[in-house]
Amino acid sequence: MQAKEELQNQTIFGQVEPILDNSSEKALASKREAERLVLGTRPWFKRPKILIMLVSTIIILLLVVLMFLATQPAKQPEPVSQPDVVPTKAAQALDLPAQIEQQRQELKRLDFQDNTLAFPQIDRKIDVTLRD
Amino acid sequence: MFKKIIVILFVFLSLGCLGFLANFSLAQAQVDSPEEYQANKLSLLKLYQQQIQAYQKVYRQYDIATTQYNQLGTIVSLGELVDLTRETMKQRGDVVLTYIDILHLELRFAANVDLKQKQDLLDLLEQLHTDFQLQQNLISNSQDYKAINARAETFADLVDRLEYGALRTKAIIYTGKIEGTNLQSQSFLEQIESGYKQNPGTNIRAVERQRAKDQIADAFDQLKPLRSDVVELALEEDGDQKWYAIYLTKLVAVQNQLLLVLAYLVEASRL
Numbered sequence: 001m002q003a004k005e006e007l008q009n010q011t012i013f014g015q016v017e018p019i020l021d022n023s024s025e026k027a028l029a030s031k032r033e034a035e036r037l038v039l040g041t042r043p044w045f046k047r048p049k050i051l052i053m054l055v056s057t058i059i060i061l062l063l064v065v066l067m068f069l070a071t072q073p074a075k076q077p078e079p080v081s082q083p084d085v086v087p088t089k090a091a092q093a094l095d096l097p098a099q100i101e102q103q104r105q106e107l108k109r110l111d112f113q114d115n116t117l118a119f120p121q122i123d124r125k126i127d128v129t130l131r132d
Numbered sequence: 133m134f135k136k137i138i139v140i141l142f143v144f145l146s147l148g149c150l151g152f153l154a155n156f157s158l159a160q161a162q163v164d165s166p167e168e169y170q171a172n173k174l175s176l177l178k179l180y181q182q183q184i185q186a187y188q189k190v191y192r193q194y195d196i197a198t199t200q201y202n203q204l205g206t207i208v209s210l211g212e213l214v215d216l217t218r219e220t221m222k223q224r225g226d227v228v229l230t231y232i233d234i235l236h237l238e239l240r241f242a243a244n245v246d247l248k249q250k251q252d253l254l255d256l257l258e259q260l261h262t263d264f265q266l267q268q269n270l271i272s273n274s275q276d277y278k279a280i281n282a283r284a285e286t287f288a289d290l291v292d293r294l295e296y297g298a299l300r301t302k303a304i305i306y307t308g309k310i311e312g313t314n315l316q317s318q319s320f321l322e323q324i325e326s327g328y329k330q331n332p333g334t335n336i337r338a339v340e341r342q343r344a345k346d347q348i349a350d351a352f353d354q355l356k357p358l359r360s361d362v363v364e365l366a367l368e369e370d371g372d373q374k375w376y377a378i379y380l381t382k383l384v385a386v387q388n389q390l391l392l393v394l395a396y397l398v399e400a401s402r403l
Binding site: 050053054057096097099100101103104106107108110112114116117119120121122123124125126127128129130131 | 138139141177184187191194198201202205210213214217220221224227228231234235238277280281284287288291295298301302305306309310313316317320323324327380383384387390391394395397398401402
C-alpha cells in the first residue's frame with residue numbers, strides 16, 4: 001500500500017514527491033479563526049463604528065477642555081513695576097486723609113430721597129365709573 | 133477589548149461634558165459685574181422715563197374721556213372711555229413692572245446687607261413682577277367695563293403689596309450703604325493706628341494723637357446705639373409709610389454721626 005502510494009507520487013524524473021500533509025494548515029487556519037474572533041479581520045481604522053466612536057470621544061474631550069478654558073477668569077496683565085520709585089512716607093501719609101475725605105463726601109451726598117427709587121407717580125384708581 | 137475601552141471612555145466623557153455644560157451655564161448666569169449693573173441701570177431708567185411719559189399722555193386722554201362721558205352719557209362716549217381706561221391701565225402696568233425691575237437690580241447689587249432678608253425681598257419682588265404681568269394680560273383681554281373694573285380692584289391690592297416691598301427694599305439698600313461706610317471707617321482707624329506705631333513722633337505729637345483717638349472712640353461709642361436702632365427697625369415686618377419715615381429719621385441720625393466720625397478720622401490721619 002505504501003509502495004503503491006509512492007509509485008503514484010513519482011514524477012517523470014523519478015523523484016518522489018512528498019505526500020502533502022495538511023494538518024499544519026488546519027492548525028494555522030484554526031489559529032487564524034481564533035484570532036479573527038478576538039481581533040477581527042480588519043484593522044480598527046477600517047471599522048467605521050469604532051472609528052466614529054473614537055472621533056466623537058476626541059471631539060467631546062476637546063469641547064470639555066475649551067469650556068474649561070472659557071470659564072477661567074482672564075488674567076490681568078501684571079502692572080509694570082518701577083522698583084526705583086519708592087513712595088515717600090509723606091506721600092503715603094497724604095493718601096489716607098484724601099481717602100477718608102473722599103469717603104466723607106460720598107456719605108454726605110448719599111440721598112435717601114433718591115428719585116430713581118421713589119414710588120411711581122401713578123393714579124391707583126383708574127376705572128370706568130358709570131353715570132347714575 | 134479595544135472596543136469596550138472606547139465605549140466606556142465615550143460614555144464617561146459624555147456625562148462629564150453634560151455636567152460641565154450645566155456648570156458653565158450656571159457660572160455665566162451668576163456673573164454680576166459692575167459694568168453689567170451700570171448698563172442695566174441706565175437702560176432701565178431710560179425705559180422708565182419713556183413709559184412714564186407715555187402713561188401721562190394717555191392718562192390725559194382718559195381724563196378727557198371720563199369728563200365727556202359724564203357730560204354726554206352716550207354709548208359711544210362710554211365705549212371710548214372703556215378703550216382709554218384699558219390703555220391707561222396697561223401703560224400704568226408697564227411703569228410698575230419697570231419700577232420693580234429697577235428695585236430688583238438695585239437690591240441684587242446691594243452690599244453689606246443681611247443675606248436672608250435680601251433673598252426674601254428678591255423673591256417678593258419676583259412674585260410681584262409675575263402678578264403684575266398676569267394683571268397686564270388680563271387687562272389686555274378685558275373687553276367691557278365690568279372686566280376692567282374687576283382688574284382695577286385687583287390692582288389696588290397688588291399696589292399695596294408693592295409699596296410694602298418697595299419700602300423694605302429701599303430700607304435694606306440704604307442700610308447696606310451705611311454699614312459699608314461704618315466698616316470702612318473702622319478700617320481707616322486701624323490704618324491710622326498702624327501709621328502711629330510705625331512713626332512714633334514727638335511727645336507733644338503723641339498727646340495730640342491720643343486725644344484724637346479718644347475723640348474717635350467716643351464718636352464710635354455714640355454711633356453704636358444709633359446703628360442698633362436702625363438694625364432693629366429693619367428686622368420688623370412693617371412696611372408702611374409711617375414705619376419708613378421713622379426708619380429714615382434714624383438712618384439720617386446714623387449718617388450724621390458717621391460724618392462726624394469721618395471728620396475726626398481725617399484730622400487724626402494728618403497728625
